[in-house]
Amino acid sequence: MNSTILLKAHKVSKAFQGFLAVAGADLEISPGEIVGIIGPNGAGKSTFFNCLSGELAPTSGSVIFEGVDVTRKTPEEHARLGMGRTYQVPATFEDMTILDNVMVGAFLRHAHQANARQEAMRILEFTDLKAQADHRAKSLGTPGRKRLEIARALATRPRLLLLDEALSGLTPLEIQQAIALVREIHRTGVTLVIVEHIMEVVLTLAQRVIVFNHGEIIATGRPEEIANDTKVIGAYLGTGRRSRRSAAMSSLDGHGA
């Protein structure tokens, strides 16, 4: 067991009926990092993310969290071991109050209602949701729901928090607030993995960025390195389109010849 590595994904692959969504992805995360995962839509980053959080079992490869092999463990075991996550489309418990939503998370570490409630209130204060504690979750808009998902996951006291597009669909102001919250969480000692398809957000937050394209990691590095990487720029701006066009041209050429 290597204590300087919090999470280690080794050659993780996931195939859906023959379609390889993630192909042999490697990743090592040290405690205290903020790691960003970016890539165009359909690049496999969310599938990879779900393999890390236990939502999906990888077809092959392994995931080690704090020295424990969690590759085939259930999502609830991941939570118990100290991994929290949010969902791309917020999955808040709509008919429950905001306080109760967070209490569900808090019950993981507290057996009694009073303690769970106290912990939940503390987290609602931290995430700026305290004023709405008694409202039902469905009364919140998208930014509120994303915030509630983060609060709920924090209540399980994760050492590693995985955020799946927690910032997409927000206005620039809301993004600024969300970034501030993520920084606050990081300051409390939680390691973070952030999946986004908006590159700018990740580049300002993450210390290290991983770029997915066609199921493979095509680049890893510091944000400023990634921003200038030609492969990354190609993946985002679509070398695909260019190469298709050139293929069409060459086939025309072929006909001409």
Added chain:
Amino acid sequence: MRWAWVVLGGVLLVAPLTFQDPFYGRMIALMLLWAVLASAWNIVGGYAGQVAIGHAVFFGVGAYVPLLVYTHWQGVPLLGIPVGIAVSVGIAVLVGVPTFRLLGHYFSMATIAVAELIRLLVTNWEFVGAARGLGGPGTGRTIWDLSYRSSIPYYYIFLAVFTLVLGFTYWMEQSRMGYYLRAIKAGQRAARSLGVSAPRYKLYAMIVSAAFTSLAGSLYAVMLGFVDPDSVFGIMVSVQMVIMAALGGAGTLIGPLVGAALLIALQTFANSLFGGQGNGLTFILYGGIIILLSRFEPGGLLEIWNHYLARKRRKEGTE
């Protein structure tokens, strides 16, 4: 809120004094029996949101075992109660483990299938009386046979059991289990990501639900002194539990009692007005309730009442 509980408790305690007539005495005893059943279903169906439509299995097992004890060994039927509960819990585990992997309607259909299978098995099993069913002691041999001509003693027995279910449900609402069950109902995927072991908690809910259903079944058989496969293992038993809980308010503490009281009253009057045809009328009524609930207010009557209260409060607030 506390005075409401005191009033409810008082009303339930003195109700038999106002309903001295045997006809009504039987009606209110049945209301409480069904309140127990609907409340038992409510734990797994209402709170955990797992719409099982096969609880007749537990009711039937509970009803059969005490009369089996009498028929085969001339024993006191009451001795069959713990055995019935044990068998029901065993079935709950055996059926729950595989079927809880199914979600939504698929789970409901699986529970119907299991219940019907067991009904057919019992109908063809000579040891348990096959299609004829079983009888209990005609007249009470000792006080332990719990054989009374009046329905009122049974009313109080059911009231005691109802208090037990209600007490459990109240405790559950405040505890980790209640929060976890509601989270599973609201979104199992997200619940699991928060450390909720959905398979385990659904099974817990099913076990408690089966145990209470079985206990009610046993007491019903002791009261009636006779059971046959269709009346206790039939699908109408399962459906009725669901409809009563849903009509009053699934996933609420008192909803099942409200639903049971209303439907048993309607049924009783339909039967007395239309005789044998009353039964057919009941089925039509159930169909109507299902359509109305799913179209207008899946939360049931209590939810309508809450909406009304909220609107009134808002109006008072603006004035």
